[in-house]
Amino acid sequence: MRGVPAWLRGLVRRQYFWGIVAILILLGLNLIKDPTYLAIRVNPATGNLAGNLLDILRASAPILMISVGMALVIATGGIDLSVGSLMAVAGAVSMEFLNPIKDSSSVGAMLAAVALSLLLAGALGAVNGVLVTVVGLQPFISTLVMMLAGRGVAKVITSGQNTTASNAPFRWIANGYLFGLPVVFMLALAVVVLVALVVRRSALGLMIEAIGINRGASRMAGIKPRGIIISVYVVSGVLAGIAGIFAVSSVMTVDVSHTGYQLELDAILAVVIGGTSLAGGKFSFGGTVVGSLLITTLDKTVVFLGVSAPATPAFKAAVIIVLCLLQSDVRALIRRYLSGAGRRGPGGGEPVPAPQPGRDVAAQREQEVTV
C-alpha cells in the first residue's frame, strides 16, 4: 500500500469500496460487449441527455428510496419487509385517485394524488412501528404481516384491477427532464440528501445508532426508543410510497400484483452491500446509495448481456455472494488459515485457542470474572 495516496487508502477501507469496484466491473463487462455502452448522447430536439448510464440512474430511483428507509430501520436493529407492498399501495392510491379525473393536465390533482399516497404509506409504516414497539412483535414478523396485508390493501383499493390513469404532471415525475437530466433521479437524489441532512445534522442519527447497538443502555440514558423506532418505520413507509409513485408514474398503470414485487429484498441487499450490519447500529447513507446503484446496474447488465431469464436470479446471486465474501473478513480468514496450518505441534491433542481480537479483551474479561 506504500505510495498510495491517503484518500484512496481511506476509500479502500470503506465497506462499500467493493460495491464501487463491482459497479465498475459490471460496466466494463458491458463495455466489452458494446464499446459504445457508456456513450452519452444529447437529443438534438430536446437537449436531454440519453444513454445507458442515464437509464441506470433513472431505474435506480425507486430502489434508492426504499434502501434509504431500509438502512434506517436496519440501523435500529429491525427490518422492513413491507416496502415492496407499500409501493403497490401508494401506486394503487395514485392511480385510483387520478383515474376518474378528466383534466389530464391538472397539477393540483397530481399533488393531491401524491399527498394521499404518501399519507397512507406513512400510516401503514406507523402500524409497523406500533407492532414492533408497543405490541412487541419481532420486526421480521410485523413487517411480514404488513407485506402480505399491503398487497391486499392495494388490491382492495383498485378492486383487483390494474388501474390506469392519464395525468401529464404525474407522468412527468418519472419521464420528465430538468436541465437535461431525468427528473426522477434528481428527485430521488434530493430526497436522499434531505433525509441524510435531517438525520446527520440532528441528533437522530446518534440516537438511532445507540438504540441499534444497545437498546437497554439507550433507554437508561433517557432516550425514548419507542418514539424513534416508530418514526423510523413511518419514514420507511413514506419513502416506499415515493418509490411506488416513481414506479407507477413511468407507465401510468399500477400492477397490483407486481409493482414493487420482492423489491424489499433488493433494498436489504443494497443496505448490506453499503456496509450496514443487519445486527443494527452504525449505518451509512453513502454506502446505501452505492448499494442501490449496484443493484440497478446488475439488473441492467443481466438484461444487456442477454443472460437467459431463468438464469437471471442465479447470476445475480453469484455476483452478490462474491461481493459479500470480499467485504467480510474472508481475506483475514484465508490468511489465518494459511498461517495456522502448520501451528499444531507434535503433541497433537491441545486445541489451538482461537485468536481473540485484543481490543475486546477488557470487556470480555469483565464479563467472565464477574460471578
Place this chain on the structure above:
Amino acid sequence: MDGPSPIVEMRGITVEFPGVKALDGVSFRLFPGEVHSLMGENGAGKSTLIKALTGVYSIDAGTILIEGQERRLHGTADAQAAGISTVYQEVNLCPNLTIGENVMLGHEVRGRFGIDWRATHQAATEALARLGLADLDPRRPLASVSLAIQQLVAISRAMVVNAKVLILDEPTSSLDAEEVARLFSVMRRLREQGVAILFVSHFLDQVFAISDRITVLRNGRFEGEYFRRDLDRATLIAKMIGKDLEALRALGSNRHTAAQDRTTGPLLRATGLGRKGSLEPTDIELYPGEVVGFAGLLGSGRTELARLLYGADRPDSGQVEVDGAVVHIHTPVDGLDHGIAYSTENRRDEGIVGDLTVRENLILAVQARRGWARPLSRREQDEIVRRYIDALNVRPADPEVLIKNLSGGNQQKVLLGRWLAVNPRLLLLDEPTRGIDVGAKAEIQAEVSRLADTGVSVVFISSEIEEVVRLSERIVVLKDHHKIGEIVNGPDVTADQVVEVIAKHETQLATEEVSA
C-alpha cells in the same frame, strides 16, 4: 464425612485471562452425598471455578480428579461424560417441548417403529417420581409451568443422564419461599441417593439451611473449606469480604462529613415503594448534600430499590415525593425529568453503548434530555468531553476511541461523566467501583464526596461494605428484598456492625428450613 474419597477433587486450579488471574491455585473437594456451597462476593471466582469444572474454560495449572482419576475436560461434553451436570439460573431446556420430552431428550425409549413415546413418557414419569415430582404431568409443555418447576425438570434431566455431580448455579434467585422449599426437598432426596451437589446462592440463609460444607473464595483465591456447623454467618461474611472480625472492628470510619441540610426537608421521600418479586414495600428519605449507602448482599434489593427510584423498573406500589410533591416515576425519562440519574451495575448491557465513541457515550444523556431536534454543537460536545475526561482522568484521553476498547474502570468513569453532565440533584451509583483498579476506585470515591459537598444527594451502592461505611453518612441495610434497618454513620460504626445487622436478621425461610 471424610471417610469416603471425594468424587471431585480440584487441586491448585489456576485460570488466567489476559492480564488477570481469575483463579489462583484454588482447591475444591466434593464428596458423594453432600451439598457443598461455594461462597464469595462478585469476582471471587465462583463462576470461573464452575466453568473450569464443566469444561467451559481450560485450566492453566492444576489438576482435576474425578473419582480419583485425573481428567482433562475439554468442553461440556467431556464433563457430562464424566457425570457432571449443571443447572443454570436460565434453564437450558426447550420450552416448546413437553416436560417428558425435555427430561428424556436424547434418551428416548426406542421401539420397533422409531421412538416409543408411551414408554418414553413412562420413563419420564419414573424419573420425576424418583425426585418426588410424581405430580408433574410429563405431557404438559414445559413453557406452561413456572420457572421453579422448569428447574426441577432440568434436575430430573440431569439425573436421567446419570449425573453423579450436580451443579446448581444460583437456582433460587428468582424463586419464592415455597418454591425454594420444594427445590430443597429435591436436593435432600438427591443427597440421600448419593449425588454430590455443588450449590451457589447469594442468599446466606439458604446456604446455611441446605449445606453440609462451605468453600469460600475471595479474589480468585481459596479462602477455606468449612463444615457448616463450624461457621456462623458473621464469620462467613467476614471471610467473603476478607477481613477477620477483629480487623473489621479495628477499622475506623472516615465517613463523609458534609453538613446535611435537613432544614429544607428531604429531596426525595418514598413511602411503601415496591415491586412484586423484586422489592417489598420500602420507605426511604434522601436529603440534599448527603451520601447514603445501600448495604446488602447481591439480590438483597439494593439494586432493585435504586432502579425503582430512577424509573428503570416500574414500581407497583407506594408513592414518591420530590420536594414534597407527589411524582410518578415510571420510566428513566421520568427520573431524569425530576433530576434523578442512575448509573447501572450492569455496565455492559445497560451502561455503555459499545460501538459508539467515548465522546458519543459522554454526551448521550445530555443529548437525550435536549431531544433529537436540538443537537449539541461540536463546540458544546467538545466542552463536555474535555471537562469530564480531565476531571475524571479518563485514559486514553482520546474522545474518538470506541468505548468498548477502554478498560472497565475507564468505561465506568465515562458513565459517571455522562451522568454528571446532566447535573442531577440525586445521583444513584450502583456498584460504580466494581471490577476496577484501585486508582480509578479512589478517583470515583473522591468524586462522590465532592458531589455531595456541592449539594447533590448521592446514593452509593457497593458489595464492599467497608467502602459504603467509609463514604456514607447513613447506611440503609437491605436483605432478601427487604429494608431491614438504617444506620446513622459515626466514628464508631464499622463494616463489622453492618455485617452483623445482615447476619442477625434471619428471614422466615431460614428458621423453617433449619428446624425442618
